[in-house]
Amino acid sequence: MSSSSSYSCREYLTVLATAAGTAMALGAAYELRDMASAAARSFLARLSPRRVVVIDETDGLSPNRLFDAARSYLSSSSSSVSATARRLRATRLEDSSSSGAGAGATVVTIDLGEQTTDSHDGVSYTWRLLVSPNPGANTNNPHTKSGHGGHGGHAPTKSLELTFHKKHTEKALSSYIPHIISAADEIRSKNRALKMHMVEYDAWAAVDLRHPSTFATLAMPAAHKRSIIADLDRFVTRRDHYAKTGRAWKRGYLLHGPPGTGKSSLVAAMANHLRFDVYDLELPAVSSNSDLRRLLVGVANRSILLIEDIDRSSSVVVNGGGALRNHRDAGAGDEDEDGGGGKVTLSGLLNFVDGLWSTTGEERIVVFTTNHKERLDPALLRPGRMDVHVHMGFCTPESFRVLAGNYHSVEDHDMFPEIERLLEEVPVTPAEVAEVLMRNDGADAAFRDLLEFIEGKRMEGGESKE
Structure with a gap:
């Protein structure tokens, strides 16, 4: 019995040894095969x-x-x-x-x-x-x-x-x-979603910019739209040109004209066209030149810096002494006037627009808007600061047809000739026309309402002249 058990143990050990040897051989074979495959791939790659x-x-x-x-x-x-x-x-x-x-x-x-x-x-x-x-x-x-x-x-x-x-x-x-x-x-x-950045507690805060305005829907002459689009498209492709000429890669726009003529809509159309974020800077909310520099350095590349209504007396006064002052502080002492008391100065703003601070970013559009271009300091208006001046005027017949298409999908109508004739005589803003068209569901009713509106404005204008 003991001899049989001893034989069985020897046989068992022999089987284990054989299995181990086989496994080692297989492992070696796998390694050899992998090495051969690698060598073959290397040879074939050559x-x-x-x-x-x-x-x-x-x-x-x-x-x-x-x-x-x-x-x-x-x-x-x-x-x-x-x-x-x-x-x-x-x-x-x-x-x-x-x-x-x-x-x-x-x-x-x-x-x-x-x-x-x-x-x-x-x-x-x-x-x-x-x-x-x-x-x-x-x-x-x-x-x-x-x-x-x-x-x-x-x-x-x-x-x-x-x-x-x-x-x-x-x-x-x-x-x-x-x-x-x-x-x-x-x-x-x-x-990506476009962002509108605004100043809150001396820092930029962002919200989604979902303004639907595009150049196709913008109520302005087609020739003006083509010119602006061409200028924007040329600007974003001229990195090497700006580097070669030693200039900061930026472009300045001045949008001027009466209220309601579409200045804000044009800025939104520019942002949607370029896919640029908009940084809305309200100068009265900035307390000093140093705060202004900190905010402007935080403006990202490929963006539009918007400074609206720079002439507005209720917020900012631009004066020949070079200081941008809150209107409520216009009667303050000299300390506030020259910027020493912490107010933003014109020189501080211009230093960022075209001075050394203008080189802290690239591919930026700087847009100023104003209702009264004549009130601006001439230092702001020269090329290099405001390169492109765009006049946003009253509604023209061409602009009216764009709005009619936007709101009622109408390209022509029996009342168009009379409306267009009146628009050439009476100053009406695109915003006023849009409001009348929007409050009527049917095209016929909308155009009749618009005719009455323009006639009413003409009569008001005649009475005021008398």
């Missing part, structure tokens, strides 16, 4: 005319901005790149802006494992989206996919493979990838 650039989702513990940019670029909202992929993945953006491009849009991009093609500057590129179980894992290795040899517990990591011909390596790195980053920045700018 022979292949194609080059592969791997863009991981993360760079260490930080997100890889190039990966995010490439994913944005490959979305269908930015290009037709994804159209060549067989399997797509769709997501829907939040309603970020009532008039912004991409608001509430469905964005489609390539799914995991899919590939798609793109061309740029005469070169063809192939993109492929992969996923690895852990950072650094090879998605094409079946052992890695099943967890063999992997580091369990790591979250899956995505990566993009960019493939192109070796002879285009320089063009891919120096032209195509920068193009992707630039396109992605533009996409994100279009899809």
